[in-house]
Amino acid sequence: MRQSDENKKIAIGKAAIQLINSVGFDGASISKIAKVANVSPATIYTYFENKEDMLLKLYVMVKKELAIALLQGLDESLDIKKGIHLMFESLIAYSEKNIESFAFKEQFANCPLVANVCEDEELRAVIEPLKSFIEKGKRQNILKEVSIEYIGAYLFHPISTLIKRKYAHQEKLTEEEKNLMFAMGWDAIRK
Amino acid sequence: MRQSDENKKIAIGKAAIQLINSVGFDGASISKIAKVANVSPATIYTYFENKEDMLLKLYVMVKKELAIALLQGLDESLDIKKGIHLMFESLIAYSEKNIESFAFKEQFANCPLVANVCEDEELRAVIEPLKSFIEKGKRQNILKEVSIEYIGAYLFHPISTLIKRKYAHQEKLTEEEKNLMFAMGWDAIRK
Amino acid sequence: MRQSDENKKIAIGKAAIQLINSVGFDGASISKIAKVANVSPATIYTYFENKEDMLLKLYVMVKKELAIALLQGLDESLDIKKGIHLMFESLIAYSEKNIESFAFKEQFANCPLVANVCEDEELRAVIEPLKSFIEKGKRQNILKEVSIEYIGAYLFHPISTLIKRKYAHQEKLTEEEKNLMFAMGWDAIRK
Amino acid sequence: MRQSDENKKIAIGKAAIQLINSVGFDGASISKIAKVANVSPATIYTYFENKEDMLLKLYVMVKKELAIALLQGLDESLDIKKGIHLMFESLIAYSEKNIESFAFKEQFANCPLVANVCEDEELRAVIEPLKSFIEKGKRQNILKEVSIEYIGAYLFHPISTLIKRKYAHQEKLTEEEKNLMFAMGWDAIRK
DNA sequence: CATGAATGAGTCTTCATTCAT
DNA sequence: GATGAATGAAGACTCATTCAT
Known part of the structure; x- marks a missing residue:
């Protein structure tokens, strides 16, 4: 089984924060965050339940x-x-x-x-x-x-x-x- | 009787502020605002250039x-x-x-x-x-x-x-x- | 104001029925139906509330x-x-x-x-x-x-x-x- | 104790039938079936070639x-x-x-x-x-x-x-x- | 053999805006 | 001036499937 990659989670968090800072929560779409974090949009959902959950965490x-x-x-x-x-x-x-x-x-x-x-x-x-x-x-x-x-x-x-x-x-x-x-x-x- | 122009603008502004307060700027879509203000979405564009312009004004x-x-x-x-x-x-x-x-x-x-x-x-x-x-x-x-x-x-x-x-x-x-x-x-x- | 186009509604209905027959309800996606009916996916929503409503009607x-x-x-x-x-x-x-x-x-x-x-x-x-x-x-x-x-x-x-x-x-x-x-x-x- | 292979296949079949009955074939996603059957999604693919094959069998x-x-x-x-x-x-x-x-x-x-x-x-x-x-x-x-x-x-x-x-x-x-x-x-x- | 992580493609739906009347 | 119809683009999210372990 492939190991969970803590780096990936961090990359996603960083990308999200960066984007939210520059374009706001609504402007920071999942797919944009995914692009910046260099993962697939779907991958984000293995680390966070949904967008709101991500923000909260x-x-x-x-x-x-x-x-x-x-x-x-x-x-x-x-x-x-x-x-x-x-x-x-x-x-x-x-x-x-x-x-x-x-x-x-x-x-x-x-x-x-x-x-x-x-x-x-x-x-x-x-x-x-x-x-x-x-x-x-x-x-x-x-x-x-x-x-x-x-x-x-x-x-x-x-x-x-x-x-x-x-x-x-x-x-x-x-x-x-x-x-x-x-x-x-x-x-x-x-x- | 159709309401006069200025009233319409005020109605739009009020509806927009109300909606933005309750669901945020992105949540307050033009069509929702139009519905609350009782006008057509297209009408909003006779009073404001676009959504951002509306917010600013x-x-x-x-x-x-x-x-x-x-x-x-x-x-x-x-x-x-x-x-x-x-x-x-x-x-x-x-x-x-x-x-x-x-x-x-x-x-x-x-x-x-x-x-x-x-x-x-x-x-x-x-x-x-x-x-x-x-x-x-x-x-x-x-x-x-x-x-x-x-x-x-x-x-x-x-x-x-x-x-x-x-x-x-x-x-x-x-x-x-x-x-x-x-x-x-x-x-x-x-x- | 642009007139509602009864032809369009019929075209959508026909496309939907055709597609549902050949690939089932779930297989007949809104965008496929739109393509066959020669309209934008969004247009379907001016005639039907949502996919289920369309089926029912x-x-x-x-x-x-x-x-x-x-x-x-x-x-x-x-x-x-x-x-x-x-x-x-x-x-x-x-x-x-x-x-x-x-x-x-x-x-x-x-x-x-x-x-x-x-x-x-x-x-x-x-x-x-x-x-x-x-x-x-x-x-x-x-x-x-x-x-x-x-x-x-x-x-x-x-x-x-x-x-x-x-x-x-x-x-x-x-x-x-x-x-x-x-x-x-x-x-x-x-x- | 891990359940034996045949049990696993039966569990998957039962879960699939149950789910398909309640939410339909398209609604019964592989991951939902896997969850109900208490196996990994990937495991299903060791017993069935793909979803359609599963239905058929x-x-x-x-x-x-x-x-x-x-x-x-x-x-x-x-x-x-x-x-x-x-x-x-x-x-x-x-x-x-x-x-x-x-x-x-x-x-x-x-x-x-x-x-x-x-x-x-x-x-x-x-x-x-x-x-x-x-x-x-x-x-x-x-x-x-x-x-x-x-x-x-x-x-x-x-x-x-x-x-x-x-x-x-x-x-x-x-x-x-x-x-x-x-x-x-x-x-x-x-x- | 079995698995959880990973993903590109796809889902329905809504959006801001424009068009034709 | 005012409108409802129309739309391409984009939204969040889920999917069947594969990969690396």
Whole structure:
């Protein structure tokens, strides 16, 4: 029996992300993805149940990857502002190393299709340390009394949007922009 | 009696926005839109060059409408924080009165198709008062030295996202949420 | 506005029946039918909702046509055996003039897809005279006390099967075969 | 423990017949059959040359099985009418014990694909006793001078159709129906 | 012998758009 | 100006079959 080829699955995922970034989910047809991934359209269906399933699986994968990158080096003992800043920089670093994945994630962040993905068990577990770090900040009276969604909305979302916009013009963030955005985000969430 | 021309155009626009909100741009086919608007598919082409043109025109229209609503009552003589707060409340008020248009605008805010729409001449003009109000705030040393995009990113974007999410669950903003978000946004942009 | 073209619908129906006869329902793909009918595949969908709807509509049409042919000349005052023989001959005559339609009907006579077609209102009405003729035969103590389905099963079904088989070999019924089959059918149903 | 080869072939045949009965020949895809039979799609090709070959082999198999059942107990010395009746009852008995096989056979009785199967050598041999029994009936001047096909058409076909129809509604034949149909069939073929 | 992976060809259907009236 | 008919191209997906193990 022929062996399942993990490389093939990766190639398909990469092709899909690339195409979805450039022409959108509906524009990225199965046959186009197949062509880019250098497989037959039918082959895609041996790795994913259908197009929507593919999107979902890729989204969860990228989201998990990003979460892990974000939390790299985060330590309960870290000073709150320093920890927050670390994550802020990690986000930027990740986006620069994985710009395609990053753009892909951004595109679907607010898509109804993936709305309930957050309830993915594994993903929840990965995010746990972030949550407790924030909680600590609130207990120390350093951060405002807000749920984690708000942290995302003011700390991560604006910078993500900017990165995405720069990417569209094939530009990169300047040091100045990073500093400004961190300052604004920090002011928004700190007490 | 056959409806007059302008009514027909409005009916098409409304149908398109409704459908795009519920099934996405690609899901909202010309013939479906035509059916909802009670016209022939061919008729749509007497009002718009093609589907993409339709999206663009509707987007600009809504964006302008929103900009006008936002600036309603804004006066150069107004205290900076009060002016900012006024716009913040106007945004919410608009979204509650025009939830379909609002959701439509949000859906395409980050779509490459409409990326260059900001350069629409008329739109630029409408936004002018906002710009000069912000400039005043900076001159008065009340606001941070940031371009207008950042104001949007911290003051309008997070609340818009929340409204959209609430809308998806058919909920509404609470007074508490509004206050919190204004506080965070204001802290982000003020000096 | 372009006029609906009845010829086109007929061409599609004819092509469909022809193809279904020679390669079966599943073998007769929409695109093959379109090619034979000399229209675009999409055009078929302006005349029929979908493939199944097409089959059903064609089946009802043919069935009605056949029923009308069968009852041609049937008169309540006719002698029972003569009336039965008239229908028997009409069936053969119809099959010889409309062999494609006839074969098509036969193919689907027992197909679950069209099982409930008999309940088609119009069809029911068309068949009414046949029913009352049979009833008369039973009242006159000439025919066995059986429901109309049995009449079909012994009088019409065997001859239809034979016609179909002959058609497959491009042959025709002989006078002898006709006589024999009428005799057998008549003996089966008469008292 | 892996099932033995012959079991596997039987499992495939059973799965195929089942599926073909419920979704038709084209609806019963090789991979679906494989799933039901609990084998790999490729395995099916070690037992059958291709899908059509599978249908044919299964059809001949069932047909032979039925023929054997039909002739069980038939004896040259038997009274003609009794012998005919015996076969009639055997047909019913077989159909009730092997409803899936029976329905399968019926479905393809008139399919062009299997048209020439009757010329299968073995099958011919099995049917021989039936033929000579009929010949005897003709010689005794009890049966009409008709070929064996006509016996089938009037004696076996109508009852088969009724069984099939009942099966579709998950009903069974009543004693009354059996008697009536035998009477009609017998009247049709007897002199 | 048995298998799951792989695939090109094909399925039905819908699409944005144009044509003829 | 307005329309329904018409269409070639494309959509997601499944198929019978073969291949490599």
